[in-house]
Amino acid sequence: ELKVEQNPLFLSMQEGKNYTIYCNYSTTSDRLYWYRQDPGKSLESLFVLLSNGAVKQEGRLMASLDTKARLSTLHITAAVHDLSATYFCAVPYTSGTYKYIFGTGTRLKVLA
Amino acid sequence: GAVVSQHPSWVICKSGTSVKIECRSLDFQATTMFWYRQFPKQSLMLMATSNEGSKATYEQGVEKDKFLINHASLTLSTLTVTSAHPEDSSFYICSARVRDRGFLSGYTFGSGTRLTVV
Numbered sequence: 762e763l764k765v766e767q768n769p770l771f772l773s774m775q776e777g778k779n780y781t782i783y784c785n786y787s788t789t790s791d792r793l794y795w796y797r798q799d800p801g802k803s804l805e806s807l808f809v810l811l812s813n814g815a816v817k818q819e820g821r822l823m824a825s826l827d828t829k830a831r832l833s834t835l836h837i838t839a840a841v842h843d844l845s846a847t848y849f850c851a852v853p854y855t856s857g858t859y860k861y862i863f864g865t866g867t868r869l870k871v872l873a
Numbered sequence: 874g875a876v877v878s879q880h881p882s883w884v885i886c887k888s889g890t891s892v893k894i895e896c897r898s899l900d901f902q903a904t905t906m907f908w909y910r911q912f913p914k915q916s917l918m919l920m921a922t923s924n925e926g927s928k929a930t931y932e933q934g935v936e937k938d939k940f941l942i943n944h945a946s947l948t949l950s951t952l953t954v955t956s957a958h959p960e961d962s963s964f965y966i967c968s969a970r971v972r973d974r975g976f977l978s979g980y981t982f983g984s985g986t987r988l989t990v991v
Contacts, residue, residue: 803966803984865916866915
């Protein structure tokens with residue numbers, strides 16, 4: 762059974778600090794997505810990682826993918842309050858499929 | 874960018890009634906639409922995959938007679954919750970694959986529908 766686990770599940774951090782969210786998955790996959798969800802809202806696409814070693818950055822967020830370790834990270838640099846949200850990673854059920862399973866989610870709260 | 878319009882945003886219905894949720898792709902053709910449900914403070918769970926012009930594929934444990942999915946055109950997919958009960962109260966989200974110049978660039982999500990059954 763495919764499992765996608767994120768840690769931490771909850772994260773409260775001060776503005777200006779750095780932190781990393783981890784996404785571990787149990788099957789082989791060459792693709793991984795990161796999404797952001799604000800309370801009561803739908804999902805916003807953040808990053809698409811399509812190969813081993815892929816690294817993408819947007820503003821204070823940087824995502825990376827290590828397919829050999831089955832691990833993706835979402836690094837937050839100098840957090841600001843606007844980054845408070847829930848972050849999900851998602852991987853395909855099986856290689857080549859377009860069905861995705863979502864991680865458990867990480868609820869981030871950045872304190873001013 | 875590719876937009877999926879989902880309606881209604883929220884709906885309250887009485888037990889035993891049916892509710893229809895629509896997802897329309899506004900500026901692209903969505904050959905495949907995914908339907909998810911999300912309980913409060915939980916992750917998204919895939920319910921079914923609908924393909925234009927064919928029957929939907931349901932995930933294990935999802936009642937196909939209760940959650941009717943229709944994908945009659947390349948721009949419209951609907952989810953009907955039949956004979957709704959309070960335990961069906963949830964946040965329902967649709968999602969479509971997006972291609973950019975022939976390459977899969979990701980998925981776009983509808984705005985979600987919060988269903989409350991009383």
